[in-house]
Amino acid sequence: MVGIVSYGFYLPKYRIKIEEIAHQWGKNPKEIKQSLLIEEKTVSSFDEDSLTMAYESSSMALSHFDDELSKIKIVFFGSETPVYAVNPTSTILAEFLGIEKNYLALDHQFACKAATGAMMSALGLIKSGFSDYALVCASDKATAKTHDALEYTAASGAVSLILGKKDVLLEVVDFTTYSSDTPDFWRREGIRFPSHGGRFTGKPSYFAHIIGASKKLLEKNKITVKDFNYGVFHMPNGKFPQEVAKILGFSLDQIKDGLVVSFLGNSYTASALMGLMAILDKAKAGDLIFFASYGSGAGSDVFIFKVTQEIEKKRQNFSMILKNKKYIDYSTYLKFMKII
């Protein structure tokens, strides 16, 4: 059995409300909230970045890791906002965590699915015997141009997973992926903020890829959506995951616990995984979880997870951390995001 052995997450304490952003631009916050189904988002502080947040989430994951650090021979870091354009974040992270030098370090890039793609690579390397464990991190301090639609959703956060064969709390039953050249969201070299194709990010991009990957995995495993206790879908906003879930046949009950975007925003690579973290607060042994990430450009990685008894020993408290929050105003937000 391969799967997730331990997990950790990090949420910055700062939040900004949709009203606060909307008022700056003379927009009606009610309309924006109705259209994006989002109330507020996380903001990392001026002294936080994707590396510091990955360190925090990884430290939490390691707090429930009982084996020797030297057995982690894989450190993968997925992000859209790495601290360097050239110079790996994965090595800095490993160094900070005290992981020994005999490891494979790689930074992964594929928009919001960089880390789930890294999970697939890591699972293959574990199965092949290359390493007993792998640390996979998803971390973003997501930026958006001011007055762009993305400004209401782009958030900060990190999730770290230790993958392995021993004492697995989430068994990876199966996974698949689905990709195509669909340029719906991008950031060119030297350009500070991402661009996007507006409505093109929907039907031919997010929906086509998640549905493509999901149907493939469900058919392959001869399993229906009704067999799942939970469903989690990448959350660029609150609307898309609900729509895609409905198209695939998931009920609101199955997805509601993972719909964290409405109060956390979209932390890009960590977004879908953050929904999984929320579900693990409640999940019981035997529960089946359907998980779909999405990365612009574009692709979707989908997994079927099965919860084991180990969850009871390693369960973290996601809902408790959510309570530690402080609201900031728009100018503080700009300062924290280093826009001013």
Place this chain on the structure above:
Amino acid sequence: MISVIGFYQTKFGELWEKSLFDLVKETISSILKENQLSIEEIDAIFFGNMLSGVLENNLHSAAKIAEIIKKNIPIFRIESACASGGVAFYLAKQYLEANSNKTVLVIGAEKMTDFSPEEITQALAGAASGDEQEVGLTFPGAYALMSNFYLKEYGYSEENLAYVAVKNHFHGSLNKKAHFQKKITLNDVLKSTYVAYPIKVLDSSPISDGAAGLILTNDRDLIKKAKNQVKVLASEMATDSISLMERERIDEIKTTKIAAKKAFSSAKVDQKDIQVAEIHDCFTIAEILAMEDLGFWRKGEGGKRVKDQETMLGNGGKLIINSSGGLKAAGHPVGATGVKQIGEIYLQLTNQADNRQVKNAHYGLTHNVGGSGGTAVVTILAS
């Protein structure tokens, strides 16, 4: 007599999987196939397109069309902002008046949704006065100025404008080729986000992809053989100052008045003869001003008349406006719009308009505007 003997329209909307020339190719091959004609029978092509030079650096589109059809006939690309399609038709008619026994295609096409709102807004603003662009006036801004003046001068409110959008969306809901096929309420329009006060999102036509084509001929044998044909009684065009500030009045479009006067005169019909018309409703105010400038309504009474919804299908009115959904709901791929308008009237006058058919329609009119009124083309057709 010059007659329209065929029409084809692609779906209008967000056609992300198709390029500009995919749309042109689809239109040419479909219109020829549906009308059992071969490309060998086409003597020239008039192509209405505004933006491909600005957005895609594709300026020599006549040669690109020659590559598609694999023929070496004269092909003309006509750019006249949002009136590119209407002007292409006007010039095609002139060509036929100068040449007997000829058959031409009038194609209009535009590819807009692959570009960011900023790129499209800037490209469209290229059809406005340079002086006004420099001070930041966009097309929504120009029509907002006209709206504000009109509403204040004649004592109307934003609600009067909104009735245009409600009507045209109702008509769009009956048109399978329309960009938007959804009915909207007055409240939907009034609650939509402001673009440039008092113009809101639902007062505005959308950015669309699409193409349309017409077969126009003066070949008597072809006209005789055609399953459906309508006569072109008149197609007239006028131009005026590109700048709003140089215009004599801001509550009327002079080019519309001139082109309409000439068209009614040469067609030898008057406003009362028209049962169906496609009017250039890029913004809701534009339809109201056009109804007055075309002489259907008196100056200043448009706000009231539109509220009565007498030009909406099913209300028993004698004149139905924008049965296709207009630019507002059917969509506004700018170069295609003027061609689609004539195509809609062709469908209406030949009883091919399905569930949006206007009963006993014998005379129809189209009105296509470039920019904020710098160009206007008025065409009158008869069954």
